[in-house]
Amino acid sequence: MTKYKVLLVDDHKLFRKGLRMLIETLDRFEVIGEASTGNEFLGLLGHLSPDVVMLDIAMPEMDGIEAAKRSLAKYPDLKIITLSMFGEQDYYFKMVDAGVRGFLLKNSDVTEVRMALETVVEGGNYFSHELLMNLVNSLKNSPEELTPDSPLSDREKEIILLICKGLSTQEIADNLCLSKRTVDSHRANILAKTNCRNTASLVIYAIRQKLAEL
Incomplete structure (x- = not known):
């Protein structure tokens, strides 16, 4: 069985190691590389061809937002899942604008990691329910009002x-x-x-x- 290739990008080595071990328990996926910074990640894209990138938002030198923008500008079909912690809602909209395919909490279990990876490689988008609920709560105080009439059928x-x-x-x-x-x-x-x-x-x-x- 041909496996989907995953690239991990996070500045915490221990977290990358744990995520790698988790992904290696999945039949359809394999980790082909790791990067600890945005620059290292962009360099790896030059000779690796990952199907999915799991990208941390907060990293030194270059944050996940800039790394996502630069990588997608060069490789528009690249599928990126953002790795996030609670309290980082301010970054969500910027990552969405950058073109990421999903959001996943760093404390997600193997079931959710599998679901996120499978959804994204099959062309869908995955959003952690807990993370979205956190985002919904933050939107309650948003000054943006509902449009009176929806333009949608x-x-x-x-x-x-x-x-x-x-x-x-x-x-x-x-x-x-x-x-x-x-x-x-x-x-x-x-x-x-x-x-x-x-x-x-x-x-x-x-x-x-x-x-x-x-």
Whole structure:
């Protein structure tokens, strides 16, 4: 069985070692490299071809936000899962804008790590439920108000709900008995109507507009 390749980026060696050991228990994944800084990570991308990068937000020299921006500018198809701790909500929106595919808490167990990796490699987006609840609480005090009339159709709202559940385009198509091409078209229209750059920012939009409950 061909395994998906994972690159770990975190400045704490002990954490990387623990995460590596956890991932090595998964049949479908293998760790092909580690980096302790953003610069080291960018250097490794020159000769490694990871399917997924697990990237810490807070690192010396170059933080995860800048590392994500630079890596995705050069490798736009790269799938990045952000590693986060509670209390780092201020970084979430910036990481979303950078184009990451998911958020995972550093204290996640093997079941959630597996779910995050499998969801992302299959084309979906993964957001730790605990982390999203933390984010939702922080948004309660946001000055941004709800739009009085949603620009989305009922079908588009239905698709947003499935996106928020982490389903891939193909899974959404199967769930709604639509073609993948039709779902792709709906998704493009949704992003245009909501002024969202990517799926991750769309999830946050759905939370703010109360289109999805967590």
